[in-house]
Amino acid sequence: MVLAIAAAAxxxxxxxxxxxxRLLAPWFGASTRVWTNVIAAILAALSLxxxxxxxxxxxxxxxxxxALVLGAGGCLAAWLxxxxxxxxxxxxxxxxxxxxxxxxxxxxxxxxxxxLFAPPAICLGAVSPLxxxxxxxxxxxxxxxxxxxxxxxxxxxxxxxxxLATHAMVPMLGLTRTFLxxxxxxxxxxxxxxxxxxxxVSPAGWPSVASKVVSGLFAVLALGAGLVSRWRAPQPQAPxxxxxxxxxxYQFVRVVEDHSIEPAWRLVQVNEGLDSFQSVWSPTPGxxxxxxxxxYFALPAWxxxxxxxxxxxxxxxxxxxxxxxxxxASPENVELDLWGVELDPAMVEVGQRWxxxxxYTRSGxxxxxxxxxxxxxxxxxxxxLIVLDAYAHQVEIPAHLMTKEFLDELExxxxxxxxxxxxxxxxxxxxxxxxxxxxxxxxxFEQDSVALRxxxxxxxxxxxxxxxxxxxxxxxxxDVARALLGPLHxxxxxxxxxxxxxxxxxxxxxxxSDMELRQMASLAAAQARDx
Amino acid sequence: xxxxxxxxxxxxxxxxxxxxxxxxxxALVLGAGVLAPAIAxxxxxxxxxxxxxxxxxxxFRLAEALPAPDERADWVSYLAGQAGxxxxxxxxCVRGLNDDPCxxxxxxxxxxxxxxxxxxxxxxxxxxRLQRCAxxxxxxxxxxxxxxxxxxxxxxxxxxxxxTQALAAKALKRSRNVCAGGLALxxxxxxxxxxxxxxx
Numbered sequence: 001m002v003l004a005i006a007a008a009a010x011x012x013x014x015x016x017x018x019x020x021x022r023l024l025a026p027w028f029g030a031s032t033r034v035w036t037n038v039i040a041a042i043l044a045a046l047s048l049x050x051x052x053x054x055x056x057x058x059x060x061x062x063x064x065x066x067a068l069v070l071g072a073g074g075c076l077a078a079w080l081x082x083x084x085x086x087x088x089x090x091x092x093x094x095x096x097x098x099x100x101x102x103x104x105x106x107x108x109x110x111x112x113x114x115x116l117f118a119p120p121a122i123c124l125g126a127v128s129p130l131x132x133x134x135x136x137x138x139x140x141x142x143x144x145x146x147x148x149x150x151x152x153x154x155x156x157x158x159x160x161x162x163x164l165a166t167h168a169m170v171p172m173l174g175l176t177r178t179f180l181x182x183x184x185x186x187x188x189x190x191x192x193x194x195x196x197x198x199x200x201v202s203p204a205g206w207p208s209v210a211s212k213v214v215s216g217l218f219a220v221l222a223l224g225a226g227l228v229s230r231w232r233a234p235q236p237q238a239p240x241x242x243x244x245x246x247x248x249x250y251q252f253v254r255v256v257e258d259h260s261i262e263p264a265w266r267l268v269q270v271n272e273g274l275d276s277f278q279s280v281w282s283p284t285p286g287x288x289x290x291x292x293x294x295x296y297f298a299l300p301a302w303x304x305x306x307x308x309x310x311x312x313x314x315x316x317x318x319x320x321x322x323x324x325x326x327x328x329a330s331p332e333n334v335e336l337d338l339w340g341v342e343l344d345p346a347m348v349e350v351g352q353r354w355x356x357x358x359x360y361t362r363s364g365x366x367x368x369x370x371x372x373x374x375x376x377x378x379x380x381x382x383x384x385l386i387v388l389d390a391y392a393h394q395v396e397i398p399a400h401l402m403t404k405e406f407l408d409e410l411e412x413x414x415x416x417x418x419x420x421x422x423x424x425x426x427x428x429x430x431x432x433x434x435x436x437x438x439x440x441x442x443x444x445f446e447q448d449s450v451a452l453r454x455x456x457x458x459x460x461x462x463x464x465x466x467x468x469x470x471x472x473x474x475x476x477x478x479d480v481a482r483a484l485l486g487p488l489h490x491x492x493x494x495x496x497x498x499x500x501x502x503x504x505x506x507x508x509x510x511x512x513s514d515m516e517l518r519q520m521a522s523l524a525a526a527q528a529r530d531x
Numbered sequence: 532x533x534x535x536x537x538x539x540x541x542x543x544x545x546x547x548x549x550x551x552x553x554x555x556x557x558a559l560v561l562g563a564g565v566l567a568p569a570i571a572x573x574x575x576x577x578x579x580x581x582x583x584x585x586x587x588x589x590x591f592r593l594a595e596a597l598p599a600p601d602e603r604a605d606w607v608s609y610l611a612g613q614a615g616x617x618x619x620x621x622x623x624c625v626r627g628l629n630d631d632p633c634x635x636x637x638x639x640x641x642x643x644x645x646x647x648x649x650x651x652x653x654x655x656x657x658x659x660r661l662q663r664c665a666x667x668x669x670x671x672x673x674x675x676x677x678x679x680x681x682x683x684x685x686x687x688x689x690x691x692x693x694x695t696q697a698l699a700a701k702a703l704k705r706s707r708n709v710c711a712g713g714l715a716l717x718x719x720x721x722x723x724x725x726x727x728x729x730x731x
Contacts, residue, residue: 048717048720096698097649101699103703114709482585487613493614493616
């Protein structure tokens with residue numbers, strides 16, 4: 001019984017820890033900083049719980065304390081879905097822009113983690129020493145033997161909990177039910193611990209009246225949690241409406257219909273969203289218009305003016321916006337053969353349901369659920385254009401997808417003269433992220449890289465060609481090319497640099513990549529400019 | 532180039548050249564005085580024509596070469612706005628407003644750009660300026676109403692931006708305090724429960 005309790009407590013600890021970030025993600029995102037904060041708060045609380053358990057383990061009936069901490073932990077866990085929107089709302093006001101939210105995400109997520117997740121973690125941490133003591137007393141084991149066994153089953157429980165949370169509970173049950181399930185499990189364990197400790201009464205007679213009061217209070221709290229504790233992501237402001245919300249294996253995904261434009265557009269937002277989105281769908285075919293970088297993916301076909309088949313690969317396909325733009329805005333004499341890779345299968349499903357993704361591609365050419373780097377190795381070697389539009393945590397290009405080594409691999413999948421375009425979020429040509437993308441492309445392709453400012457946005461499109469210099473990016477015929485290139489005549493909108501001028505200090509490698517720090521520096525600089 | 536130097540050589544040989552030169556200079560100054568507004572208008576028309584036919588490069592070049600600072604700011608900021616370069620649009624407008632503080636188009640454009648960029652305090656400042664300029668006696672009634680309406684709208688939108696920024700600053704302070712307090716509590720708990728403290 002004791003070992004079963006320790007194992008179950010270990011499992012629930014990991015379920016709570018891994019699902020905790022999901023509770024906060026719609027407000028603070030799920031960046032490495034947020035993960036670090038949540039893990040740090042839970043680890044600090046667990047260590048306090050261990051000491052608390054050690055203190056109580058000297059009592060006459062440790063199992064009664066096990067019942068107490070499990071009951072308390074169960075109540076607290078069950079209330080997390082209902083409390084987290086309220087607490088998160090205190091630390092991040094509505095309407096904040098992405099660049100303003102950077103420091104709020106760092107401190108806000110830590111504050112939330114301390115308020116929300118530290119208390120149940122303290123309770124769960126107290127279980128192990130109490131269980132160890134109980135085991136030692138019942139079986140007459142040494143403290144080392146008892147604690148070794150408890151730690152073993154508790155860690156194995158954590159192992160099961162980590163798989164359960166990521167692969168089963170959150171995607172299948174959703175967040176509210178996952179936490180209610182955790183609360184209910186802890187409650188059942190508390191009852192079991194109470195049952196197993198019958199007959200033990202402390203010298204002070206502790207369990208009699210007080211235990212009834214505490215049990216009654218916990219029962220009310222648990223019942224209340226079951227009835228009213230519901231998690232709800234912040235809703236978009238009118239006139240936008242939510243078409244679909246889901247928890248994927250990776251993130252919170254939401255499809256929003258934007259009625260401030262008529263006919264209405266559809267946006268796919270993930271996690272904190274703020275004023276950003278991952279994919280967009282317009283009912284009107286053609287270019288999407290200023291502010292949307294996807295339009296510039298159509299540019300290479302206009303610059304090269306080569307008719308016939310163009311095999312295009314989009315890494316980080318999302319809901320398939322790039323496919324829509326390429327299909328609707330490429331020259332008429334170009335026949336597209338579109339391929340895509342997307343890590344989160346839910347994004348592809350959402351694209352199929354709401355963004356006509358199936359219309360643009362043949363079956364088997366969208367690799368859903370695969371990482372771009374590993375998927376690339378299995379793909380053809382003759383792409384005419386590869387678009388890298390992969391983002392992690394809303395704002396960061398995943399570090400392993402912006403290194404010289406990966407871009408070397410990517411280049412080998414292009415035909416000679418083939419094009420590579422990277423969507424880089426940044427606030428100017430000198431932005432640390434844009435600089436790194438330019439330098440890394442230069443180093444990998446050993447060619448000029450060209451950075452194009454995307455009008456009315458915080459994006460730059462950075463490109464290079466395999467074994468071929470870029471043509472003058474401002475010279476292309478056709479209405480679409482003119483519409484795309486015209487606005488880039490504003491000074492500083494096109495930055496071109498050869499391998500010698502791209503800045504060796506900015507080249508990112510598998511061994512050394514500071515992409516996350518650059519992203520933070522970029523957002524901090526933008527925020528400082530606004531102030 | 533060759534023809535001009537040949538003419539200068541010939542002039543040096545002839546005494547009358549000095550007289551001719553003075554006459555030519557006078558005519559040029561007089562002509563420029565009479566024709567300047569027409570030429571300026573013509574230059575602006577050329578900018579518009581270039582922009583209308585989609586020749587952005589030419590439009591930018593001509594706009595930046597406009598001789599009058601207010602016209603230059605007006606056109607360059609317009610083109611920057613059309614090109615979606617909002618920071619440049621705002622910067623050019625603000626520079627232009629230093630020369631002509633009540634230029635209505637520069638004021639309106641600067642206010643829109645500041646709002647779109649989320650620069651609340653700049654937009655609030657521009658809203659106040661729009662309303663101050665509406666009170667100028669030289670402003671006609673239609674323009675006054677336009678400036679007042681724009682000023683009010685900008686003030687409202689900028690007020691919301693500034694309020695959100697203030698809320699964000701408060702939330703940041705709150706979260707820092709909670710972090711410090713929470714971590715201190717955990718530390719105190721650890722110290723109180725540590726074996727050494729328990730022994731005491």
